[in-house]
Amino acid sequence: MANSPTGRGYAYAAAKSDVEAARFLIHAQGWADDAQIAAVRNQGYLPWLASQFDAAPTQGGWAWLASKGLKTPEIGVDNMVWQQLMASPDSLRKRLALALSEIFVVSANDINASWPEFAMAQYWDTLVDGASGNFRDLLEAITLNPAMGMYLNTRGNQKEDDDGRQPDENYAREVMQLMTIGLVQLEPNGQPRRSADGRPLPTYSQDDVSQLARVFTGYELDIDPSEMNAFAAPASGRRGVSNGWTTRPMRLMPTRHSTLAANFLGASVPAGTDGKTALRIALDTLFNHPNVGPFIGRQLIQRLVTSNPSPGYVGRVATVFADNGAGVRGDMRSVFAAVLLDNEARAPAGLSDPNFGRLREPMLRLVQWARTFKVGSATDTWKVGDTSAITNLGQSPLRSPSVFNFFRPGFVPPSTAIAVNRMVAPEFQLVSEASVCTYVNRMQAVISDGLAAGDLMPDYGAERRLALDASALVDRLNLLLCAGQLSTATVNVIKTALGTPEAASGESNRDNRIFAGILLVMGCPEYLVQK
Structure with a gap:
């Protein structure tokens, strides 16, 4: 199990009762039944997690939608996601993907294009894959995802011009504020870093936003000429006949990409840098920022276990984000294991603590x-x-x-x-x-x-x-x-x-x-x- 989550010597390694097994399952996947309880008791917590992560992925949302045919207007994004959450055998990854969807938000309410249901299904599948992958890969997949591009204006975002046009800053701002580093600098345990007068130190400035926005210019949906009629609305009421573009990352249009120098968060993209290299520098900078572990770790704890984790709990999860024990940063399997198996999550003390949960x-x-x-x-x-x-x-x-x-x-x-x-x-x-x-x-x-x-x-x-x-x-x-x-x-x-x-x-x-x-x-x- 080379890709299994790395153990950290957790004090609570196995369930001693059906109640403890059910509590773990509800934290991990949101539900429990007799068979799942028995499996957790027989295997132990970490082996059960490893078995779930190592199992072959099951049918994703895009494939499920496609199996219903392309001219079934009553089948949409809601049908897809409820099927994934209520029926998929791969329930752990689907529950973790739902937690990620509340951090890396794309809303089906605001996707205006042909085949919005397939675009959202592909986005959902990206989150499911990310739940057992690496955060850096997830960050790039999200950045180039068509649904995200349409939701936060990366799609069609163009470089500055002589008429005063400036790159759209929407994604640059939200990828920092909501998806990676947050608004204030954090200690490794998630507590705010403060200035000498006690005020929290900001993580980035408006200039960081404006400069980073240059990196996210020049991207467009990767639509093949044969798919251009996907933007038509035939008399049947169903738009288009081809939706393959929803499965592909957005593509770079070099002539629309800003090649001005971009300086943000202490990093620099030199003038004239090509778009792919600029994107790599930007995402590497965000991924390696010291805030990411505690910022993302705290939110995952909140989504799965407790709203007010202790600084120690956040710090331990952030430590695993920084290094899974095998020298790998951003290993999401190990991060989720750290969230679910931490002593604060598993200890019975939480059951009687009015501040826990x-x-x-x-x-x-x-x-x-x-x-x-x-x-x-x-x-x-x-x-x-x-x-x-x-x-x-x-x-x-x-x-x-x-x-x-x-x-x-x-x-x-x-x-x-x-x-x-x-x-x-x-x-x-x-x-x-x-x-x-x-x-x-x-x-x-x-x-x-x-x-x-x-x-x-x-x-x-x-x-x-x-x-x-x-x-x-x-x-x-x-x-x-x-x-x-x-x-x-x-x-x-x-x-x-x-x-x-x-x-x-x-x-x-x-x-x-x-x-x-x-x-x-x-x-x-x-x-x-x-x-």
């Missing part, structure tokens, strides 16, 4: 329900749809409202104990009175009726076998959905609410008990805050 995002709750109860799509169309509306989930994968993601990593709910304690709670930026109510109402319907008018239905076979035993049923739901984290008081309330065995004697009554049990678990605070 994270609010589960609405889209992750739906994916967990689907995975836990083996939801299938009878037509293999996965018509979950865009769930962004506040009357739905208020969040939908690959549909962030802006480049800043669904929420900011430093969001602080105002007038709360979280604010008083100077902590953050990113996902709470999605929470309102309306979102709390609509989530419960939405899940009540989904749990009993499935999705897409019954096309996506769960398998509650294992739960039906326990329906006459409320205690056993709740214990199972507690394990699979909460990794055993419901308090005794909450468990007793739910068991009492499910009533007597006689109430579940008929098939309909048994199902209603199951529906009620799942809803009560997925609606309680101890589920919503994942530890």
Whole structure:
């Protein structure tokens, strides 16, 4: 397993119980079932991760879309990403790709070109590949990706001219601010570096942005002449007949690329440098910046484990980013292993620490329900749809409202104990009175009726076998959905609410008990805050 994540002597190497295995699985891939729990217990944490990373990649989003044919307008980016998250056997990489999609944001809401669904699917596949690759390769693939080019204006960005045109600065700014180094200089443990008067030191200046923007000029979609009709809109309503360009990186148009000198972040691109060399210098500079490890590491911890990791936790992940133990910088397998296997993530102390954990995002709750109860799509169309509306989930994968993601990593709910304690709670930026109510109402319907008018239905076979035993049923739901984290008081309330065995004697009554049990678990605070 030469490409397996490198071990660091983690104190918690294996699960000692089904509860510990379920907790690890929920951190790693967002869900757990009996087979996965058994695999983690048998293999240990790091070998299980290695086996997942070393397994051959499964069908990606672009290939899945293509398998549905090119003239199926009802199949789009939402169908693709829900299929990938709910049904792909490669669930670890797909969950990690979803975490990356909230850092390297491209939103399907703002891709205006022919074949936007295929462009987004290719972007999704780029993130999936990046989850088990090297950060430097991921950074370049993202920079040249057609969807990113259309989203942050790299596509069609041209050099300065005598009429006053200047290169678009959008990507240059966001690749620094959001995707690599952040706004302030960081210590190796993620804490801000400060000036003598205590102010955080900025990472870059406006001049850095303007100079770096010159590097990202001259790029255009790599469309072959035979594909030019992809920009036509035939009477069928389906645009074009060829979408091969969505699979290729953008190409450099040398005559549109700025050859002025560019000086940024202490690096220099000499005047007259060709575009490919300039790009290499720029991306190498960003990749090797000391901020990248703690900046990206902290956000990955927030997406998978806890909103307020200690400086020590961030520092340990950043150390692995800098060197995976074999002299390699940016090895994402080892970085994700460091996030998931750190003592702070695995220690039971976090379960009783009120400052540990994270609010589960609405889209992750739906994916967990689907995975836990083996939801299938009878037509293999996965018509979950865009769930962004506040009357739905208020969040939908690959549909962030802006480049800043669904929420900011430093969001602080105002007038709360979280604010008083100077902590953050990113996902709470999605929470309102309306979102709390609509989530419960939405899940009540989904749990009993499935999705897409019954096309996506769960398998509650294992739960039906326990329906006459409320205690056993709740214990199972507690394990699979909460990794055993419901308090005794909450468990007793739910068991009492499910009533007597006689109430579940008929098939309909048994199902209603199951529906009620799942809803009560997925609606309680101890589920919503994942530890």
